Amino acid sequence: MRKLIIVTMISIVITTISFYSCRNNKHSQFNNNEDSLKAVIAHGEYLANHVAACIHCHSKRDFSKYSGPVIPGTEGGGGEIFDIRTATLYGKNITPDTATGIGSWTDDEILRAITKGISKNGDTLYPLMPYKHFNKMDKKDLISIIAYLRTLKPIKNNVPARGPKVPLSAIYPVEELQASLEMNICPDKSDTVKYGEYLVTVGDCTGCHSTVINNKFNAELLLGGGGMFKKDSFAVFAANITPDSTTGIGTWTEEIFLNKFKLYRERKNYDYDPGKYNTIMPISDFAGMTDEDLKAIYAYLRTVPPISNKVEKYPK
Ligand code: HEC
Numbered sequence: 001m002r003k004l005i006i007v008t009m010i011s012i013v014i015t016t017i018s019f020y021s022c023r024n025n026k027h028s029q030f031n032n033n034e035d036s037l038k039a040v041i042a043h044g045e046y047l048a049n050h051v052a053a054c055i056h057c058h059s060k061r062d063f064s065k066y067s068g069p070v071i072p073g074t075e076g077g078g079g080e081i082f083d084i085r086t087a088t089l090y091g092k093n094i095t096p097d098t099a100t101g102i103g104s105w106t107d108d109e110i111l112r113a114i115t116k117g118i119s120k121n122g123d124t125l126y127p128l129m130p131y132k133h134f135n136k137m138d139k140k141d142l143i144s145i146i147a148y149l150r151t152l153k154p155i156k157n158n159v160p161a162r163g164p165k166v167p168l169s170a171i172y173p174v175e176e177l178q179a180s181l182e183m184n185i186c187p188d189k190s191d192t193v194k195y196g197e198y199l200v201t202v203g204d205c206t207g208c209h210s211t212v213i214n215n216k217f218n219a220e221l222l223l224g225g226g227g228m229f230k231k232d233s234f235a236v237f238a239a240n241i242t243p244d245s246t247t248g249i250g251t252w253t254e255e256i257f258l259n260k261f262k263l264y265r266e267r268k269n270y271d272y273d274p275g276k277y278n279t280i281m282p283i284s285d286f287a288g289m290t291d292e293d294l295k296a297i298y299a300y301l302r303t304v305p306p307i308s309n310k311v312e313k314y315p316k
């Protein structure tokens with residue numbers, strides 16, 4: 001266990017030498033290895049909590065509060081239920097607990113699960129876990145996330161196996177995954193639209209905001225509004241976030257868009273029970289994205305084809 005951590009740390013430090021993409025320039029010069037390691041872990045923490053929403057899906061959530069924030073103390077411990085049409089899934093324990101989490105997994109095994117959807121025991125994961133998108137991530141970003149996961153408090157929680165309603169083979173393979181991650185790059189932040197597109201991929205925005213027909217995203221409705229998500233206390237449809245001005249967010253200025261997220265940087269703004277007007281979008285986590293990153297997402301969303309599709313968020 002200790003040895004594993006040390007191996008991870010060493011490989012990370014080596015990687016940081018050429019670590020520039022998606023990183024804050026102020027971190028690009030380190031005084032020593034310890035500083036560079038801290039920066040890698042901080043970057044992984046940012047991605048896992050505020051962009052890729054790993055911690056959101058892999059912890060217990062409190063849906064008596066707006067957007068179901070993570071219950072403190074359950075970070076990465078898994079157990080949240082995803083009752084989808086084809087299976088009952090559970091967010092897995094991704095803390096370093098060796099018996100019930102991923103403490104005994106190697107970095108490569110974790111990387112394979114995140115980007116190829118193959119668990120340590122060879123089992124194929126349901127694509128609700130957005131590995132199709134993580135498969136397009138810069139390897140440096142993925143390594144930062146793994147380094148951060150290693151720092152989580154180990155939680156002993158034996159998560160039940162999923163209960164399939166339809167065999168996975170009936171709905172998989174959904175899409176070809178690329179074998180090598182080596183060509184993946186996080187675009188330069190100065191290339192705002194491209195960088196925004198990368199964040200939209202990592203944040204799995206299309207996963208919720210597009211309509212799925214026969215287990216395939218309908219390319220005609222990419223980001224044009226998704227299906228219904230049901231929880232015990234509410235049901236909600238994912239909005240149309242294309243630039244269509246009557247049914248999408250075409251009339252939203254950058255300021256309106258930023259404020260939609262920034263509001264939830266303050267706990268008091270989601271610390272209430274919205275009853276049936278709740279949402280499954282992890283906006284209290286996305287709120288932690290930097291203004292720069294939110295602006296890039298906005299810039300990219302302005303460039304996608306507008307789709308006319310009226311969505312009533314809350315069914316009558
Ligand atoms: C939308 C929710 C969601 C998000 C976001 C998500 N996961 Fe998952 N993840 C799941 C579910 C559900 C499973 C189990 C799937 C199954 O049982 O087939 C899973 C499985 C895994 C596994 C395999 C664990 C095992 O025991 O087999 C790992 C590792 C993992 N996720 C890590 C991550 C990381 C790291 C991120 C962020 C980069 C992430 N996940 C983002 C829902 C999610």
Ligand code: HEC
Pocket residue numbers: 199200203204205206207208209229236237238239240241248249260278279280281282286297313
């Ligand atoms: C887990 C599913 C899910 C994910 C992931 C998700 N969303 Fe959402 N989103 C929703 C739902 C459901 C709504 C409608 C309810 C609400 O306003 O929260 C919504 C609403 C929105 C709205 C408000 C639109 C309006 O007309 O009021 C914006 C903007 C938005 N999402 C952007 C994003 C972006 C950008 C991402 C990726 C970084 C993202 N969403 C990821 C489910 C999701």
